[in-house]
Ligand SMILES: NC(=O)C1=CN([C@@H]2O[C@H](COP(=O)(O)OP(=O)(O)OC[C@H]3O[C@@H](n4cnc5c(N)ncnc54)[C@H](O)[C@@H]3O)[C@@H](O)[C@H]2O)C=CC1
């Protein structure tokens with residue numbers, strides 16, 4: 001019997017589309033196999049969400065929250081097993097995937113606070129009436145997830161969507177279907193009513209089928225800039241549908257006058273190489289002064305980078321970096337490195353893929369100062385490009401010389417320099433003497449330019465999950481004391 005891998009209207013059913021599988025990139029073993037949802041099954045999922053929509057929105061916030069809290073409890077109870085599955089499907093070490101499940105649990109409490117604070121009800125007295133600001137759900141929303149945080153990032157759209165009273169059709173990354181299935185099974189155990197959350201697995205065709213479905217009221221997307229731009233085009237001329245886009249970055253980190261070199265190098269490594277460079281917030285471009293202090297920092301960065309442990313997700317002691325998402329992604333990073341070297345980049349630490357069947361790469365650093373036309377693309381892996389600079393303004397200008405604008409940082413002992421940097425740099429996350437990865441769920445999360453469409457996620461996800469309704473309400477009709485000119489009663 002075919003695997004029942006779609007969840008539609010509270011039933012597990014077999015996909016009737018193309019067969020596909022996910023592979024453990026650290027061990028080259030099959031983790032999951034199944035079949036994609038066809039157009040007709042996507043339609044069934046959307047219509048199930050549509051039918052469930054009114055009764056879900058009619059429940060009280062407390063009732064909807066109780067389902068989410070039950071889900072969080074189940075995550076806690078299954079934390080180890082779930083983290084092991086995320087590790088197997090993504091190659092990320094267990095220390096990271098345990099953190100990912102922790103972030104999913106924390107999301108419920110944070111989203112509850114965000115809902116109340118940003119989209120709760122406000123009542124204002126006025127003569128003979130009351131003025132209210134309330135929020136209503138959009139209806140049916142599609143949620144698209146990336147592979148790098150296959151649990152946490154879709155969860156960051158799903159939980160606030162459900163709390164606000166929307167029903168959801170979830171299309172996970174085709175590279176991480178097992179994590180999506182596990183997540184949805186926990187929602188099922190939490191007793192979510194039929195149709196409130198639906199899962200459609202599949203490749204790009206399934207994604208297209210869902211995004212073009214006339215019955216969705218919104219689409220919340222975390223993924224690549226390319227796909228996000230395609231969706232934006234597709235939604236052009238559709239002001240009736242809400243589109244929230246969280247995309248990639250080509251993020252800069254500038255170093256200027258630091259006394260503690262090891263602490264600065266630690267912040268650089270956490271920014272550039274955590275999750276094998278597969279975070280949208282990762283530093284891709286590092287600006288180091290042309291000075292003896294800059295030389296010393298670069299030497300130490302090279303030394304520590306060369307000693308980074310890369311290994312199996314379950315190894316003890318744990319490695320800093322695991323495998324990338326796939327052997328293909330790893331080979332593409334090596335190709336990107338070769339292309340940059342061809343353009344004139346100088347390898348300071350050369351990235352290697354030891355086994356072409358596995359996703360492991362060692363971290364790489366290139367000096368690109370001499371490259372004249374560096375492509376403004378996101379290299380989604382552990383490859384850091386170094387620019388040497390003489391003048392801070394020139395470094396900031398080059399840092400801003402990108403179509404993206406997700407995260408940026410300054411490492412410097414001078415607060416004055418930070419204020420100067422902060423006022424000039426263009427990004428949605430701007431940090432000082434801290435890694436530029438590891439953004440908090442309790443803050444807005446999103447970028448400008450090609451990184452997003454100003455619908456920040458995380459704490460501000462509440463904003464795009466509901467629309468405000470302004471009401472003036474009085475219990476009876478009363479004639480005003482002062483009538484408008486020209487009226488006689
Ligand atoms: N700003 C942010 O919050 C974050 C952004 N990202 C970005 O995500 C990317 C990595 O994730 P990927 O899974 O590779 O992203 P992706 O764009 O390839 O896929 C994301 C989702 O969109 C679907 N999709 C792909 N093409 C489609 C189309 N034409 N129409 C409709 N759906 C389509 C995919 O099947 C998947 O479900 C990186 O670029 C990274 O920077 C990752 C994490 C956070």
Ligand SMILES: O=C(O)CCC(=O)N[C@@H](CCC(=O)O)C(=O)O
Nearest residue numbers: 279280281437438439440441458
């Ligand atoms: O969405 C949230 O709750 C916070 C944002 C977040 O978790 N950011 C992480 C991951 C971003 C990525 O997937 O690349 C980070 O900033 O490291």
